[in-house]
Amino acid sequence: MGTLSIYEATDFTIISDCLNDYEISQNDHIDEFVHKGISYVTFYEDYYNDIIDAKVRLESVQIEIYRCECSKDELIIFLCSEIYSNENYILLKALSEQLNELDIGVLISYFSSEILSQNVDFAEEFLHLLSKYKNENVYQYFLDYFSAHVGENQNINQIISTYFDEYYL
Structure with missing residues (x-):
């Protein structure tokens, strides 16, 4: 099982402004973006307690994000790269169709x-x-x-x- 982390948006280069699938909430006057598929109060607790539904939801969200944000050629490059080897299963699912x-x-x-x-x-x-x-x-x-x-x-x-x-x- 991997670990999940929360990152600041400033750590990334924004290449897409499509936020349709995200819940946007304010926390101390800072916008937080969480994908709707995992945007529920007990998600992190469920994930770390090995609740199957949380793991399945996270996998579905990851696949959806890759499909929406990457081209087929990018996914193939990622899949054939050692850098993304920990995500091969998710990448393969994103490419499958x-x-x-x-x-x-x-x-x-x-x-x-x-x-x-x-x-x-x-x-x-x-x-x-x-x-x-x-x-x-x-x-x-x-x-x-x-x-x-x-x-x-x-x-x-x-x-x-x-x-x-x-x-x-």
């Missing part, structure tokens, strides 16, 4: 099976996303991954097996 064949090729080139083997949860999400694309690059990637990692994770094995079963349907 925007990818084309060329983008898939870029992601396949970056995420070798060795990189995926370091984070099984991300690997599962990544392979699930790839399974939506029926093309030779994904087919070969799955074949290579399965050959190197067969039997290591039942969920991943199922994703790949289903992909192969449905490839020609």
Whole structure:
């Protein structure tokens, strides 16, 4: 679990003035901006007490912010960068409905099976996303991954097996 922090707006360069999804309140004559998805009194307490709803809401808000504020190309750059590696899962979710064949090729080139083997949860999400694309690059990637990692994770094995079963349907 990561930690959440409150930052001053002066710490950032403002690139968007779209505040439709934010609650704006005054605290000691200072405007506070909190995304509506997590703008409830007990959010921080719930988050740090591992309340599932708080974690799900935060993830949804993060995905929404990335989708609204970043282009598809920016998201791909972030996803393929070590700097944002702690946010790979969120970035992948933000990208999930925007990818084309060329983008898939870029992601396949970056995420070798060795990189995926370091984070099984991300690997599962990544392979699930790839399974939506029926093309030779994904087919070969799955074949290579399965050959190197067969039997290591039942969920991943199922994703790949289903992909192969449905490839020609």
